[in-house]
Amino acid sequence: MPLIHQNHVEPTPPPALITFTSNFNPNHKKNKKTQFPRGSTAEVKENRALWTEDRIQLVTTHQVVVHSKEELQSRLTHMYPNGYKEHLDEDLNVLEGEWSKAYTKIPQELIKALEDFSITNKEGGLVCAVWSSMPDHIQTPLFDSTRAIFGHQFQYRDSARSKLLPFDTYHFSVYNRYAFQGKAYDPKADPSTLQGKGAKAKNTCTFIPRHSTEIRNNPIKYGLIQQALAPVFTWIDRMVHQHLPKDWAELKSFVDSLPGNQTSPASPFAGFVINLNVATQVHRDWNDHSICIVLVISDPDCEGGELVLEEPGLVLELKCGDVIVFPSSQISHFNLHFKGWRSSLVCHSDRHSVRWLEDFNGWVDHVLFRNQGRGVKSVSPITGLAAGKKARY
Ligand SMILES: O=C(O)CCC(=O)C(=O)O
Ligand SMILES: [Fe+2]
Secondary structure, eight states: OOOOOTTOOOOOOOOOOEEEOOOOOTTSHHHHSOOSOOOSSHHHHHHHHHHHHHHHHHHHHSEEEOOSHHHHHHHHHHHOTTSSOOEEOTTSOEESSOOSBOEEEEOHHHHHHHOEEEEEOTTSOEEEEEEOOOOHHHHTTHHHHHHHHHGGGSOOEETTTOTTSOOEEEEEEEEOTTOOOOTTSOTTSOGGGOBOSSSSBOOGGGGSOEEOHHHHHOHHHHHHHHHHHHHHHHHHHHHHHHHOHHHHHHHHHHHHTOGGGOOOTTTTSSEEEEEESOOOOSBOOTTBOSOEEEEEEEOTTOEEOOEEETTTTEEEOOOTTOEEEEOTTTSOEEEOOEEEOEEEEEEEOBTTHHHHHHHGGGTTTSGGGGGGGTTSOSBOTTTOSBTTTSOOO
16 A cells, blocks of 8 residues: 555646637638738838727727626637638627627626636637636736836826837847758858858857847846746746646747756746737737737726737737737737736747757757757657757758
């Protein structure tokens, strides 16, 4: 008989997530293709801002608010008969060629009543998960500590009136997307002889994943915010581990293989972003890998700022301490206007982390990088390939 210590207490199993199912098909071309203007010229940006304003008006007049678990499931069951959002009337009948009630709003009262839930797509994958069960002692100090750290940069805003004011963003992340790829180079060449497109020799520190400029330029803010958010990061880490274990393992493999035994405060994510005074225009985070987390940090009286997931047609009324998880590169999203102090914490990983995991940015066979393979899982959980052996880039 196994010996069990008298005081042994079995760890309590994680609370089960309520799961809502849907027929949303992430691979349908209507969901993959973006409807908003894309590009970085001033003209495109202006058009994107106009597109967002129009859509904010449309969402506000064309949404149905659901008040119970049953109502939400019923909407989700009827919204995507062909895999993409249809336009419904109040009785859930599909209308041809009209906007009608295309959006489903999940209000704060329902979010709090459901606590933690997820909405799955046609293939059982994630449309989004919403977690509103962050313990009070973790969420209560969030707003005050963010104000204390960012001072006057964190302001009251009526975003509908101050559309032209940009919001402030700090990217505290480790990126691999700017790394210099070594695959095309002689594995025996002296690094000082390697040249990129220009005539200059390449600095070898650009061969590996590295900190964003904002980390280097704001060491004090970076230190303070890390400290203030430490309990949040621990909680998020546990939630992702419990509820999305595959995504957790995939994301964590990059963090675990960072050079120099670095860790990430936002582990399993490789970095985090602080948005201050934020209402985003429509966008997809094209460079995010897998899922991202958005945590709202706002004052208790802040109104609005709902996050809209455009293709699934969901409007989420999140308040301070609420978290949403979703595949940010695949779903277009934007915020409705808000009045108050609103900021958000975004945890994410660079999609180019895959290159580091597969073959250390193509340097794995270089004589000077021979020892890099140590400590890295022999099989990449992302590709299923032996690390460093069958690079596809
Ligand atoms: O603040 C939010 O609700 C959304 C933030 C976001 O989507 C982003 O920073 O990419
Ligand atoms: Fe985003």
